[in-house]
Amino acid sequence: DQQVKQNSPSLSVQEGRISILNCDYTNSMFDYFLWYKKYPAEGPTFLISISSIKDKNEDGRFTVFLNKSAKHLSLHIVPSQPGDSAVYFCAASMDNYGQNFVFGPGTRLSVLP
Amino acid sequence: DVKVTQSSRYLVKRTGEKVFLECVQDMDHENMFWYRQDPGLGLRLIYFSYDVKMKEKGDIPEGYSVSREKKERFSLILESASTNQTSMYLCASSPLSGGAYNEQFFGPGTRLTVL
Numbered sequence: 001d002q003q004v005k006q007n008s009p010s011l012s013v014q015e016g017r018i019s020i021l022n023c024d025y026t027n028s029m030f031d032y033f034l035w036y037k038k039y040p041a042e043g044p045t046f047l048i049s050i051s052s053i054k055d056k057n058e059d060g061r062f063t064v065f066l067n068k069s070a071k072h073l074s075l076h077i078v079p080s081q082p083g084d085s086a087v088y089f090c091a092a093s094m095d096n097y098g099q100n101f102v103f104g105p106g107t108r109l110s111v112l113p
Numbered sequence: 114d115v116k117v118t119q120s121s122r123y124l125v126k127r128t129g130e131k132v133f134l135e136c137v138q139d140m141d142h143e144n145m146f147w148y149r150q151d152p153g154l155g156l157r158l159i160y161f162s163y164d165v166k167m168k169e170k171g172d173i174p175e176g177y178s179v180s181r182e183k184k185e186r187f188s189l190i191l192e193s194a195s196t197n198q199t200s201m202y203l204c205a206s207s208p209l210s211g212g213a214y215n216e217q218f219f220g221p222g223t224r225l226t227v228l
Contacts, residue, residue: 036219
């Protein structure tokens with residue numbers, strides 16, 4: 001059973017609008033979360049992170065929100081650009097050294113010009 | 114510029130063959146990881162290593178082994194390849210943070226097909 005879920009396999013958004021990617025987790029021991037972006041034929045690259053002591057973290061056009069009681073986090077991209085088209089993975093960790101991350105299945109975002 | 118390289122981008126092997134996937138990082142990271150990525154399943158951890166000659170099983174170690182003889186190099190070995198090991202294999206590395214969390218840096222992946 002997957003501990004980290006991304007229930008939307010794909011999402012299409014118009015350029016300039018907001019993209020919202022969702023992630024749910026089942027293990028309340030997770031206390032650190034990351035988002036990775038992956039282009040075809042490349043490895044995933046780190047995008048943004050949030051620890052459980054926060055409910056929001058912002059970096060430019062990217063904002064991650066964490067709702068611990070709902071075990072839910074979301075990634076907002078505003079405004080969306082065609083270059084944001086990629087697969088986005090949510091990942092969660094609970095170990096003290098940040099070694100073990102559990103990844104979700106990914107959401108493919110397409111930003112349409 | 115940090116770099117994780119993998120020996121092959123594409124590999125085709127036959128059932129029963131022994132397969133070696135090599136990964137090298139130039140960032141002096143203590144931790145190295147091997148994942149496989151399959152559609153609908155995301156990245157699943159096969160093995161990781163936090164030091165030379167040390168290894169820990171991940172979520173799906175069956176049918177795989179690893180070797181870490183040098184800090185910068187982490188090898189994944191398929192002792193007898195099977196068709197269900199056809200997948201994208203991703204190597205990653207991260208520093209040992211001593212309590213803080215760190216992102217992992219990924220290589221470009223090796224797409225392995227077992228016929």
